[in-house]
Amino acid sequence: MKGIQNAIIKYALSAFILIFSLTVFSGEYFLIENNQKTDSLLVYAIDGVRYVDLNILSSALSLTTSFKKTQEEYRIESEKSYVILLINSPYYKSAGNVYKMSNAPVYHKELILFPLSSVKSVFDKILPDNAVYNDSKLVLTSLLKIKSIEEKSDEIKIVLSGKPSFTVETGERDILLFLKNTFVDENKFRIKNSKKLIRVLEPSCDKDESTIIITYAPEYEFSKAIASGDSIIISFFKRAKIDTLNNLSFLKTIIIDAGHGGKDPGAIGPSGLQEKTMNLDMASRLKKLINAGCKNLDVVMTRDKDEFVSLAQRTQLANKYPNSLFISIHCNASKNKSTKGFETYFLSTAKTDWERAVEARENSSLTFDLPEEERKGLDFILWDLAQNEFLTESSRLAEYIQNEYEKKYKADNRGLKQAGFYVLKGNYMPAVLVETAFISNKEEEKKLKSKDYRQELSQLIYNGLVKYIKEYEKKNTK
Numbered sequence: 001m002k003g004i005q006n007a008i009i010k011y012a013l014s015a016f017i018l019i020f021s022l023t024v025f026s027g028e029y030f031l032i033e034n035n036q037k038t039d040s041l042l043v044y045a046i047d048g049v050r051y052v053d054l055n056i057l058s059s060a061l062s063l064t065t066s067f068k069k070t071q072e073e074y075r076i077e078s079e080k081s082y083v084i085l086l087i088n089s090p091y092y093k094s095a096g097n098v099y100k101m102s103n104a105p106v107y108h109k110e111l112i113l114f115p116l117s118s119v120k121s122v123f124d125k126i127l128p129d130n131a132v133y134n135d136s137k138l139v140l141t142s143l144l145k146i147k148s149i150e151e152k153s154d155e156i157k158i159v160l161s162g163k164p165s166f167t168v169e170t171g172e173r174d175i176l177l178f179l180k181n182t183f184v185d186e187n188k189f190r191i192k193n194s195k196k197l198i199r200v201l202e203p204s205c206d207k208d209e210s211t212i213i214i215t216y217a218p219e220y221e222f223s224k225a226i227a228s229g230d231s232i233i234i235s236f237f238k239r240a241k242i243d244t245l246n247n248l249s250f251l252k253t254i255i256i257d258a259g260h261g262g263k264d265p266g267a268i269g270p271s272g273l274q275e276k277t278m279n280l281d282m283a284s285r286l287k288k289l290i291n292a293g294c295k296n297l298d299v300v301m302t303r304d305k306d307e308f309v310s311l312a313q314r315t316q317l318a319n320k321y322p323n324s325l326f327i328s329i330h331c332n333a334s335k336n337k338s339t340k341g342f343e344t345y346f347l348s349t350a351k352t353d354w355e356r357a358v359e360a361r362e363n364s365s366l367t368f369d370l371p372e373e374e375r376k377g378l379d380f381i382l383w384d385l386a387q388n389e390f391l392t393e394s395s396r397l398a399e400y401i402q403n404e405y406e407k408k409y410k411a412d413n414r415g416l417k418q419a420g421f422y423v424l425k426g427n428y429m430p431a432v433l434v435e436t437a438f439i440s441n442k443e444e445e446k447k448l449k450s451k452d453y454r455q456e457l458s459q460l461i462y463n464g465l466v467k468y469i470k471e472y473e474k475k476n477t478k
């Protein structure tokens with residue numbers, strides 16, 4: 001009887017040992033990618049803890065090791081630093097400090113096994129900054145590594161392990177960053193449904209390039225992305241709180257006319273900046289502002305891409321919309337390279353030499369769609385003031401817009417102007433033409449190149465427009 005009992009106990013004990021202390025190859029491998037070479041390390045499981053052979057791990061990572069058998073001290077060294085591990089103890093030393101890992105390195109037969117869960121914390125102290133760890137893999141590459149993505153109120157800072165090389169593409173509300181020769185940990189940096197500046201951040205890693213798509217909050221506008229040391233700084237500006245207009249009963253449509261386009265570049269700046277591009281950009285910004293602030297107004301653009309639209313086509317289009325306002329957006333130019341500032345025109349017979357000069361330049365678009373012989377005889381300055389019932393309204397609208405600029409930039413004020421612009425002539429609605437800045441002036445050409453400045457100019461036009469609409473609505477709904 002006793003013999004049987006002993007046998008049962010013995011059997012149970014060995015089964016217990018078998019189940020709970022079984023040292024086996026777990027069936028998995030831990031991969032080490034060291035530049036172009038890949039090693040697959042057996043993963044051992046002991047009491048539920050996963051280990052790899054420390055000697056193989058160190059050599060796969062090209063690290064120097066030494067083992068003092070009497071003290072059971074295992075030393076691993078790299079160019080960067082060293083660690084000293086103690087077999088059967090979770091404590092270890094590195095650069096004069098003592099640390100603790102979650103499981104101790106252990107003997108197994110003639111092997112020394114190292115716990116996989118501590119690979120990152122321990123080897124991070126000796127491996128280069130671009131080492132990338134995850135549950136099944138350790139990658140040592142010459143790729144840069146994204147170390148952190150920090151978000152401030154109007155800035156995103158991406159810190160890398162070296163000087164970044166990247167390109168940016170921008171969309172309505174997102175930015176695409178293409179980072180050459182860079183690794184990004186897709187899981188670590190992914191952001192979903194945030195309420196802050198970054199709403200969504202989607203990193204993806206291809207062989208040797210990373211892409212990061214950032215969707216940002218609608219109250220922000222992308223400003224620029226620049227490299228600064230080992231970081232990329234993406235800056236934004238917060239859109240100013242805009243005046244809103246709701247429940248308009250008379251006014252239905254705002255026609256925004258981006259001057260020139262296609263084969264007609266408009267004026268060209270000293271560094272080659274084309275007026276047509278700036279006009280379209282500011283017109284689009286104005287459209288966005290109106291869409292956001294005046295919910296029941298429609299916005300019609302005479303052009304929404306870089307294409308040629310004749311002056312006649314522009315007014316014809318505008319006249320299809322009753323109860324509308326017409327705003328033409330341009331950049332000014334002068335032979336005098338120091339001339340700068342903002343001018344708002346409304347239609348009338350040209351009054352001064354300056355006004356005539358601007359008028360002739362803007363009307364020169366006509367020459368792009370007329371045969372040679374017709375250009376000479378065209379008298380586009382003629383305008384019968386008596387026929388323009390909208391003259392007063394146009395001058396009020398121009399005044400409101402001009403005032404907004406003058407409030408902000410007193411020094412550059414060039415005032416309200418009258419001229420016989422062809423594009424305003426056939427319009428049966430209040431119509432103005434805004435010369436936002438002098439593209440011929442080096443300083444203003446540079447300012448125009450900045451999105452922030454173009455946004456500001458569009459905002460000024462919007463502010464003036466809203467003030468005018470309030471007055472115009474009142475008059476027409478009496």
Ligand SMILES: [Zn+2]
Pocket residue numbers: 259260266267275330331362
């Ligand atoms: Zn123009």
